[in-house]
Amino acid sequence: xxxxxxxxxxxxxxxxxxxxxxxxxxxxxxxxxxxxxxxxxxxxxxxxxxxxxxxxxxxxxxxxxxxxxxxxxxxxxxxxxxxxxxxxxxxxxxxxxxxxxxxxxxxxxxxxxxxxxxxxxxxxxxxxxxxxxxxxxxxxxxxxxxxxxxxxxxxxxxxxxxxxxxxxxxxxxxxxxxxxxxxxxxxxxxxxxxxxxxxxxxxxxxxxxxxxxxxxxxxxxxxxxxxxxxxxxxxxxxxxxxxxxxxxxxxxxxxxxxxxxxxxxxxxxxxxxxx
Amino acid sequence: xxxxxxxxxxxxxxxxxxxxxxxxxxxxxxxxxxxxxxxxxxxxxxxxxxxxxxxxxxxxxxxxxxxxxxxxxxxxxxxxxxxxxxxxxxxxxxxxxxxxxxxxxxxxxxxxxxxxxxxxxxxxxxxxxxxxxxxxxxxxxxxxxxxxxxxxxxxxxxxxxxxxxxxxxxxxxxxxxxxxxxxxxxxxxxxxxxxxxxxxxxxxxxxxxxxxxxxxxxxxxxxxxxxxxxxxxxxxxxxxxxxxxxxxxxxxxxxxxxxxxxxxxxxxxxxxxxx
Numbered sequence: 001x002x003x004x005x006x007x008x009x010x011x012x013x014x015x016x017x018x019x020x021x022x023x024x025x026x027x028x029x030x031x032x033x034x035x036x037x038x039x040x041x042x043x044x045x046x047x048x049x050x051x052x053x054x055x056x057x058x059x060x061x062x063x064x065x066x067x068x069x070x071x072x073x074x075x076x077x078x079x080x081x082x083x084x085x086x087x088x089x090x091x092x093x094x095x096x097x098x099x100x101x102x103x104x105x106x107x108x109x110x111x112x113x114x115x116x117x118x119x120x121x122x123x124x125x126x127x128x129x130x131x132x133x134x135x136x137x138x139x140x141x142x143x144x145x146x147x148x149x150x151x152x153x154x155x156x157x158x159x160x161x162x163x164x165x166x167x168x169x170x171x172x173x174x175x176x177x178x179x180x181x182x183x184x185x186x187x188x189x190x191x192x193x194x195x196x197x198x199x200x201x202x203x204x205x206x207x208x209x210x211x212x213x214x215x216x217x218x219x220x221x222x223x224x225x226x227x228x229x230x231x232x233x234x235x236x237x238x239x240x241x242x243x244x245x246x247x248x249x250x251x252x253x254x255x256x257x258x259x260x261x262x263x264x265x266x267x268x269x270x271x272x273x274x275x
Numbered sequence: 276x277x278x279x280x281x282x283x284x285x286x287x288x289x290x291x292x293x294x295x296x297x298x299x300x301x302x303x304x305x306x307x308x309x310x311x312x313x314x315x316x317x318x319x320x321x322x323x324x325x326x327x328x329x330x331x332x333x334x335x336x337x338x339x340x341x342x343x344x345x346x347x348x349x350x351x352x353x354x355x356x357x358x359x360x361x362x363x364x365x366x367x368x369x370x371x372x373x374x375x376x377x378x379x380x381x382x383x384x385x386x387x388x389x390x391x392x393x394x395x396x397x398x399x400x401x402x403x404x405x406x407x408x409x410x411x412x413x414x415x416x417x418x419x420x421x422x423x424x425x426x427x428x429x430x431x432x433x434x435x436x437x438x439x440x441x442x443x444x445x446x447x448x449x450x451x452x453x454x455x456x457x458x459x460x461x462x463x464x465x466x467x468x469x470x471x472x473x474x475x476x477x478x479x480x481x482x483x484x485x486x487x488x489x490x491x492x493x494x495x496x497x498x499x500x501x502x503x504x505x506x507x508x509x510x511x512x513x514x515x516x517x518x519x520x521x522x523x524x525x526x527x528x529x530x531x532x533x534x535x536x537x538x539x540x541x542x543x544x545x546x547x548x549x550x
Contacts, residue, residue: 246522
């Protein structure tokens with residue numbers, strides 16, 4: 001599915017509202033043209049009304065005039081015809097942060113989800129931050145320690161929205177020290193590239209083929225294709241999981257990564273500052 | 276120098292006193308034989324007297340009976356003949372945590388340092404935890420953000436004790452999320468392997484040739500020998516440092532790493548549990 005999609009994914013590492021420059025949200029707003037609609041989906045949020053109001057305020061300041069909200073709290077909500085119609089009208093759909101399992105358990109396979117997926121395949125932009133970012137892949141990380149190394153039993157994963165194949169995504173990456181659990185997620189099946197996205201930073205994925213990095217932080221790419229040894233299947237259920245030969249890239253603003261060749265693309269060199 | 280050393284280094288990621296099992300300190304105590312002396316050097320510590328008393332208590336509980344303390348607060352202390360003599364008598368010298376610059380600025384090139392280096396070359400065991408761990412290499416990490424990705428200007432390094440060549444060491448690794456700054460340190464010169472050591476966990480380095488992992492956490496090995504691109508020397512002084520093709524190993528208890536071939540060695544498989 002995702003390979004055929006004509007749309008764009010903007011996957012944000014969280015805390016983008018706290019960035020004074022609003023770099024990432026400006027990129028989103030600039031891609032929403034004058035007569036296009038933005039739909040804010042607060043399914044993940046613990047305080048959906050406040051969260052929606054905050055994003056509405058910010059996006060209006062950034063020049064987006066037509067904004068709808070889908071306050072999805074139950075599976076019944078995700079079947080409501082008025083919300084499906086909002087989905088149909090939207091050219092950009094924004095998933096807020098909170099709990100990624102709320103998104104998938106309330107919306108998975110619902111009419112709203114089917115509509116959103118169709119919109120993405122037809123060229124719409126789907127944006128997700130924090131939990132909304134984690135939920136993008138076919139399999140999502142839902143729990144695991146941020147401040148300890150990976151143990152076999154500590155990582156939990158669940159089926160995600162399935163908008164981007166062959167990846168697993170973690171947010172708040174450097175801020176919460178999540179390298180251990182992202183490596184753990186990649187080790188479970190190295191077909192998936194691990195993407196660790198710092199706060200206020202995003203990847204913009206065009207047609208599920210390549211992404212560009214936007215924002216002040218870094219994006220970590222954990223490539224398990226060359227792993228030569230992993231102790232995951234051995235009898236050390238409580239111990240540290242050993243792994244050899246993980247390949248790692250650290251990318252910053254302007255850098256690109258090709259998801260099909262699994263290779264980073266160097267940013268164009270900036271002209272030297274006349275200091 | 277370090278290549279010819281006959282001694283052992285025990286490099287601990289900090290917080291080993293808080294480990295109920297005292298796994299790492301037991302390994303140290305077991306290597307100090309009945310009639311051998313341990314010298315505790317509190318040069319790094321902010322509360323040297325309390326720190327010394329705490330280690331004396333723990334090591335006595337672990338069966339070490341002959342313990343001296345070197346409370347080095349000035350360069351004059353590091354020249355005191357009585358402390359040099361304590362160094363000469365010790366078969367194990369333990370550097371506590373605190374500030375690694377206190378160790379090197381007070382002890383670097385002093386008579387105590389010269390004596391300690393000679394003892395190590397002759398076969399003594401040198402132990403360091405936290406700041407005492409960071410100080411072991413020729414160049415040590417002294418500062419840099421733990422909760423953000425690496426920027427060119429953020430990392431600070433300084434000349435270390437020079438007991439182990441071709442490495443840089445960071446402690447409290449997963450607990451403080453220090454992958455970004457360790458990669459940054461390796462990028463500055465990929466001749467150095469980056470070793471990130473979790474709390475209550477240690478590497479035991481024999482004759483500067485190989486190490487074994489001890490304790491409940493992980494040891495991260497960051498190998499920059501295959502880095503294909505780094506933006507470090509470009510004009511993005513305030514931005515994220517891009518790097519491609521870092522090689523990473525995660526090692527747990529019982530795993531080994533060969534410092535000369537730069538290859539991990541798989542732990543011997545445990546017999547399956549009769550479950």
